[in-house]
Amino acid sequence: MIQRMIIHAYLLTMTDDQGGLIMDGAVAMEGNEIVAVGTTEQLQANYQAKEEIDARGKVVMPGLVDAHIHTSMALYRGVAQDMHHWLQKGVGPFFGNITTAEAVIGSRLNIVEGIKAGTTTFSDFDNPMNLIAENYRQAGVRARMTSTVNALPPTLHKLGVGELYPLDEGIEQTKLKEAVTLLEEWHGKENGRLTVMMGPQGPDMVSKEMLQEIKKLAQHYKTKIHMHVAQGDREINQVIKRYGVRTIPWLDEIGYLDQQLIAIHLTEAYDEEAALLANRGASMIHCPGSIGVIDGIVPPVMAFLDAGGTAGLGSDNAPGNNCNNIFNEMKAAAVYNKIKAKDPTVMTAYKVIRMATIEGAKAIGLDHETGSLEPGKKADMIIINMKEPNLSPVILKPVCNIIPNLVYSGRGHEVETVIVDGRKIMEHRKVLTLNEEKVVNEAQEAATKLAERVATLL
Amino acid sequence: MIQRMIIHAYLLTMTDDQGGLIMDGAVAMEGNEIVAVGTTEQLQANYQAKEEIDARGKVVMPGLVDAHIHTSMALYRGVAQDMHHWLQKGVGPFFGNITTAEAVIGSRLNIVEGIKAGTTTFSDFDNPMNLIAENYRQAGVRARMTSTVNALPPTLHKLGVGELYPLDEGIEQTKLKEAVTLLEEWHGKENGRLTVMMGPQGPDMVSKEMLQEIKKLAQHYKTKIHMHVAQGDREINQVIKRYGVRTIPWLDEIGYLDQQLIAIHLTEAYDEEAALLANRGASMIHCPGSIGVIDGIVPPVMAFLDAGGTAGLGSDNAPGNNCNNIFNEMKAAAVYNKIKAKDPTVMTAYKVIRMATIEGAKAIGLDHETGSLEPGKKADMIIINMKEPNLSPVILKPVCNIIPNLVYSGRGHEVETVIVDGRKIMEHRKVLTLNEEKVVNEAQEAATKLAERVATLL
Numbered sequence: 001m002i003q004r005m006i007i008h009a010y011l012l013t014m015t016d017d018q019g020g021l022i023m024d025g026a027v028a029m030e031g032n033e034i035v036a037v038g039t040t041e042q043l044q045a046n047y048q049a050k051e052e053i054d055a056r057g058k059v060v061m062p063g064l065v066d067a068h069i070h071t072s073m074a075l076y077r078g079v080a081q082d083m084h085h086w087l088q089k090g091v092g093p094f095f096g097n098i099t100t101a102e103a104v105i106g107s108r109l110n111i112v113e114g115i116k117a118g119t120t121t122f123s124d125f126d127n128p129m130n131l132i133a134e135n136y137r138q139a140g141v142r143a144r145m146t147s148t149v150n151a152l153p154p155t156l157h158k159l160g161v162g163e164l165y166p167l168d169e170g171i172e173q174t175k176l177k178e179a180v181t182l183l184e185e186w187h188g189k190e191n192g193r194l195t196v197m198m199g200p201q202g203p204d205m206v207s208k209e210m211l212q213e214i215k216k217l218a219q220h221y222k223t224k225i226h227m228h229v230a231q232g233d234r235e236i237n238q239v240i241k242r243y244g245v246r247t248i249p250w251l252d253e254i255g256y257l258d259q260q261l262i263a264i265h266l267t268e269a270y271d272e273e274a275a276l277l278a279n280r281g282a283s284m285i286h287c288p289g290s291i292g293v294i295d296g297i298v299p300p301v302m303a304f305l306d307a308g309g310t311a312g313l314g315s316d317n318a319p320g321n322n323c324n325n326i327f328n329e330m331k332a333a334a335v336y337n338k339i340k341a342k343d344p345t346v347m348t349a350y351k352v353i354r355m356a357t358i359e360g361a362k363a364i365g366l367d368h369e370t371g372s373l374e375p376g377k378k379a380d381m382i383i384i385n386m387k388e389p390n391l392s393p394v395i396l397k398p399v400c401n402i403i404p405n406l407v408y409s410g411r412g413h414e415v416e417t418v419i420v421d422g423r424k425i426m427e428h429r430k431v432l433t434l435n436e437e438k439v440v441n442e443a444q445e446a447a448t449k450l451a452e453r454v455a456t457l458l
Numbered sequence: 459m460i461q462r463m464i465i466h467a468y469l470l471t472m473t474d475d476q477g478g479l480i481m482d483g484a485v486a487m488e489g490n491e492i493v494a495v496g497t498t499e500q501l502q503a504n505y506q507a508k509e510e511i512d513a514r515g516k517v518v519m520p521g522l523v524d525a526h527i528h529t530s531m532a533l534y535r536g537v538a539q540d541m542h543h544w545l546q547k548g549v550g551p552f553f554g555n556i557t558t559a560e561a562v563i564g565s566r567l568n569i570v571e572g573i574k575a576g577t578t579t580f581s582d583f584d585n586p587m588n589l590i591a592e593n594y595r596q597a598g599v600r601a602r603m604t605s606t607v608n609a610l611p612p613t614l615h616k617l618g619v620g621e622l623y624p625l626d627e628g629i630e631q632t633k634l635k636e637a638v639t640l641l642e643e644w645h646g647k648e649n650g651r652l653t654v655m656m657g658p659q660g661p662d663m664v665s666k667e668m669l670q671e672i673k674k675l676a677q678h679y680k681t682k683i684h685m686h687v688a689q690g691d692r693e694i695n696q697v698i699k700r701y702g703v704r705t706i707p708w709l710d711e712i713g714y715l716d717q718q719l720i721a722i723h724l725t726e727a728y729d730e731e732a733a734l735l736a737n738r739g740a741s742m743i744h745c746p747g748s749i750g751v752i753d754g755i756v757p758p759v760m761a762f763l764d765a766g767g768t769a770g771l772g773s774d775n776a777p778g779n780n781c782n783n784i785f786n787e788m789k790a791a792a793v794y795n796k797i798k799a800k801d802p803t804v805m806t807a808y809k810v811i812r813m814a815t816i817e818g819a820k821a822i823g824l825d826h827e828t829g830s831l832e833p834g835k836k837a838d839m840i841i842i843n844m845k846e847p848n849l850s851p852v853i854l855k856p857v858c859n860i861i862p863n864l865v866y867s868g869r870g871h872e873v874e875t876v877i878v879d880g881r882k883i884m885e886h887r888k889v890l891t892l893n894e895e896k897v898v899n900e901a902q903e904a905a906t907k908l909a910e911r912v913a914t915l916l
Contacts, residue, residue, distance in 0.1 A: 075851065078859030081866060082792075082806040093856075113847035289793075293866060296796035296804075322859075323848045323867035334540075335747075335790070338754035339797055346754075348540040389571035390781045392898050393533065393905035398551075398913040401536030401780075408539060408751060409781035413871035440850050447851035455856040 002030045003422070005049035007040040010386065010394070010402055012061035014358045014372040017350060019061075019403050023396070027060060029379040032191065032422035037373050053417075057387050057394075059402060062371050063120025063142075063380040063420060064326040065360035068226075068264050068285040068314025071135075072098065072126050074113065075106025075447050077318035085161050086294045087234065091319050092157025093454045100128045102446045107132045109443040110324050111139045112436050114315075116429065117325040117412030118382040120420045121371075123285075123314070123364050125199055125226055125264075130178065133186050136194055140425040140433040142380060144364050145186065146199035146226040147179040149214065151206050162234075164241050165204070172210045179214075183221055192369075193421050197262070199226040203247050204238035211254065218260055224365050225256075229263040229277075232295065236268050248273040257282055262364060264314065267291050271303035278309030283363035286355070288332035289323070290316035298340040301333070302347065312360025313352070326356050327410045334407060349407035383417035384410070460488045461880070463507035465498040468844065468852070468860055470519035472816045472830040475808060477519075477861050481854070485518060487837040490649065490880035495831050511875075515845050515852075517860060520829050521578025521600075521838040521878060522784040523818035526684075526722050526743040526772025529593075530556065530584050532571065533564025533905050535776035543619050544752045545692065549777050550615025551912045558586045560904045565590045567901040568782050569597045570894050572773075574887065575783040575870030576840040578878045579829075581743075581772070581822050583657055583684055583722075588636065591644050594652055598883040598891040600838060602822050603644065604657035604684040605637040607672065609664050620692075622699050623662070630668045637672075641679055650827070651879050655720070657684040661705050662696035669712065676718055682823050683714075687721040687735075690753065694726050706731040715740055720822060722772065725749050729761035736767030741821035744813070746790035747781070748774035756798040759791070760805065770818025771810070784814050785868045792865060807865035841875035842868070 011025025026043040028036040036043055073091075075098065080090025087095075098106070107126065114122060121142040126132055129147035136143035151172035152165060159165065179198060187196040198218040200206045206214075218225050230236060230247045239247045248269055251257055259281035266274050266284060277284065286301040301311055313333060315324040330352045337347035361371025370380045386394050386402070390409045395401045418426035425433045469483025484501035486494040494501055531549075533556065538548025545553075556564070565584065572580060579600040584590055587605035594601035609630035610623060617623065637656060645654040656676040658664045663686075664672075676683045688694060688705045697705045706727055709715055717739035724732050724742060735742065744759040759769055771791060773782040788810045795805035819829025828838045844852050844860070848867045853859045876884035883891045 076853065076859075077851065078863040078866065079853060079857050081862040082803055082808075084803060086802070109847055109850060116847060292793040292797055294802060296793075296800050296802045298797055318867070321866065322863050323869070325848065325869070328869075332793070335750040335754075335794075336797060339750055339756055339794060342754050344544070344752060344754045345540055345542060350540075387895075387898050387902075389567055389574060389894065389898060390783065392567060393535065393902040395534065395537060395905055395909045397909060398916050399537045401534075404539040405536040405780050408536065408779065409776070411781070411783070411786075411869040411871065413869065436847065437845075440845050440847060444845075444851040447853055451853045451855060458856050 002028050002035060002047050002049050004029050004051040005043060005047060006053045006055050006060050009055035009058055009060035011373065012059060013037055013374065014062050014354060015374060019350060019353060021402065025060065027373055027381065029422055032378055034373060034375055034377050034379050036375055055383055059384040059386055059406065060381055062357045062373055063382050063418065064118045064356050065121040065312055065371060066114055066119045066315050066324065066326055067123045067312030067360045067364050068287055068316055069110065069122055069124050069324055070126050070317040071107035071110035071122065071124050071132065072103035073106065073317040073319055074110035074324065075102055075443060075450060078322045080319045081293060086320065088157055088159065088161060093457055094319065094450065096154035096156060097454055097457065098450055100131060102450050103128060104131045104135065105442050105446045108135050108434065108439045110318065111135055111141065112431055112434055112439050113324050115139065115141060115418055115426055115431055117327055118415040118418065119326055120380045120382065120418060121361065121366065123226065129182050130185065133194060137190055138433060140423055141420050142370060143194050144197060144366060145182065145194065146197045147182045148199055148201050149175040149179050149206055149210065150201035151210065162237060164238065167207050169207065172206050176210065176213065180217065183223065197224045197226045202228040202231060202235055203251060204235045208254065211256065215256065224262050225260050226262045228265055230269040230273065231265040231267050233268050248276060252276065265291060266299045266304065267295055267297050269300055271300045274300040274304040275307035278304050278307035284309055284311040285314045285363060286311050286333055287314040287316040288336045289328050290320040292332060292336055294320045298336045302337055302341065310359055310363050311355055312363035313355045325412045327412045330356050330407045349404045353403055353407055379422040380420050382415050384414050385416050388414040460486050460493060460505050460507050462487050462509040463501060463505060464511045464513050464518050465502065467513035467516055467518035469831065470517060471495055471832065472520055472812060473832060477808060477811060479860065483518065485831055485839065487880055490836055492831060492833055492835050492837050494833055513841055517842040517844055517864065518839055520815045520831055521840050521876065522576045522814050523579040523770060523829060524572055524577045524773050524782065524784055525581045525770030525818045525822050526745055526774055527580055527582050527782055528584050528775040529565035529568035529580065529582050529590065530561035531564060531775040531777055532568035532782065533560055533901060533908060536780045538777045539751060544778065546615055546617065546619060551915055552777065552908065554612035554614060555912055555915065556908055558589060560908050561586060562589045562593065563900050563904045566593050566892065566897045568776065569593055569599065570889055570892055570897050571782050573597065573599060573876055573884055573889055575785055576873040576876065577784055578838040578840065578876060579819065579824065581684065587640050588643065591652060595648055596891060598881055599878050600828060601652050602655060602824060603640065603652065604655045605640045606657055606659050607633040607637050607664055607668065608659035609668065620695060622696060625665050627665065630664050634668065634671065638675065641681065655682045655684045660686040660689060660693055661709060662693045666712065669714065673714065682720050683718050684720045686723055688727040688731065689723040689725050691726050706734060710734065723749060724757045724762065725753055725755050727758055729758045732758040732762040733765035736762050736765035742767055742769040743772045743821060744769050744791055745772040745774040746794045747786050748778040750790060750794055752778045756794045760795055760799065768817055768821050769813055770821035771813045783870045785870045788814050788865045807862045811861055811865055837877055837880040839877050840873050842872050843874050846872040
């Protein structure tokens, strides 16, 4: 008797370029691992399960990977739209004045939002990550946590636009200590479900010395480096002012472009710069939704992929996107890139669903554990109701519409069940590990207080 | 005693450019009309209601207007993505081979999908509209129906790409008769909830004589003309081949550009052509989702609006979009146009939410009845749960995040209650007028048969 088997599903294993569809598919799991994948007939011949889930009319696929998210920022969702100088003038006052307790509350809201839209892996880049880590322990999702290191004083929004930021050595050293403590205390916790990376907020937001120190530490701890790169003309302007050269050539000079680097955004990177990153083995996280709203730009992810790079998708942050939902990012990645290329054949549904699963997992170094349904991998998967009107009907031939509809019509609420590390964390759309109503109410209360404080500062 | 009052809402009346927000707002209705709008305190001082709905923590706003939709096409949702020659090579075989019974079943699925995403007005352009009209009678939504007139044989997909289509006079005359019959039989039915317009499928898809005949009939019946205009290079190519000039100048020559015209798409219109339409008083329906997926193009809606035109939003069709959800169109309109302009300040949330409501109603000639919450208008409204994690928290100052979050994070499933013409047609997300499960199952069965037939043809 094994623990659980899901049968009669449209099973998307993500083991090939067409989604690895198995009709009348089944997956068997024991503990936190997948033990077998195949047709229902095959698996029923070999296994009996204590719990059998009939997924007729449903898709079962790997849980979605949100490869770049700032969960605390959910607390000020939607405060900075349709504007120029988003970071400094829109988000700055909130970002600079949120308390650690408020950040943890905001993070919890965002984790619930993600789970309800099928996200099972959160690559979170935030502070105070040592406290946010407790949210992840409780939520039961897979988390790849980075404690943001920067040297920025909380008064950034008071600077003139384009002025060189002051970099405060005391601040960056304090934040580095927090990042190292997080690594020491949390990496590998919860049976490996929680892992830690290193992360300078951006090449413009810490000193050169700090970038170099982090590189050494990341090598020592064998972790990846999660960093915003070429995230805006603002950043490139700062780097040119300090070092006389654009971000990506400068990072190449100081030895930062390699397989250890997860480069976020590349908003203002030239196509050749994106290709250079790919050639050096760095991965890229594409956040089309937030960069579309914040900057009206489609980053050069196609140039990056064409050069052979590995890219995932990220929902980034709620004051910019304004949702943290990988279904949104799949459609955005596909359509924004069609618009950029003026060509409907680029960035197909089949390509972006891989970015949301196995490619995203690979980009953050977790493809040995998650992102596809294969024996030996962790049991991270979602069950999607294809009888929701917007995903109906299912057509199999002459063309199969399952993946096109998940990408172009899926909105997240069709996800019924979420399993992470072998544990059901959502069932019948009820989150089992956190109290959704309480999480939402606490966030409302905290946001009202934060907004009142910010209002008095402006 | 009046019939119903909703109290304690974030009320978006849409009576000004900021959404007409009334904090702690209330709306009173009797029969199919709104009788009063104001604060809860004001309304409670003047009215007592048989039914009182407490909308604390919820938005109440006008129902959404889907100003261009082909509902029958839901039956082959998602069969033609990521390709060139979408109409002829992707959709053609399905479009040409669907039976009338199947079309009605597909339409029902799409209506349920729309209701569940807050659409209360459907401007449907389809065949067989005399039968689809029964769906609208039953569903209880407001419908503006157009029976598509074309002269196209069902073998369109067998032509070479770029070949001049044969226009069949017998077909166009038959379809014109259906359109006139629809008008005679259905215009003004259900106490005015169902109305009818005239609609050539496109300037390339009927003869010049038919366009002129329809213009006269529309004048006679005092209806608008709902027509695809400049919907693709395919169409412009056909018009140039037939008449030696591009679509919009040609329509101007034959007197088609005036307030009677609702021009759909304008995909391939030049900015100056879009401005000409606006100057002539024609309205425009912008369908960013479908045109983004199908063509990788952002139509010139900004040029049209800058010239003073009135524009609404449409979800178009499920094999192209692949969803029929005006929340999707709001975010798409905002972000695609930011990307096109490389400017995050254009097409604000405040502008697109008006296009989804009052401007859309005006574009299809229904703004005297729907699109805003004002005494004397029909009671068409939706109640949205702002405690869904992706719409939380609500912040009122220093910046109000309600409309930015509805537009950039709303996905449709947050709509709890739908009221049309004073009648509740959805409550607690259960559609009350149609049996959702039955509608979905019938569509699945019919789609399987249609797809099997199409497979044998290819």
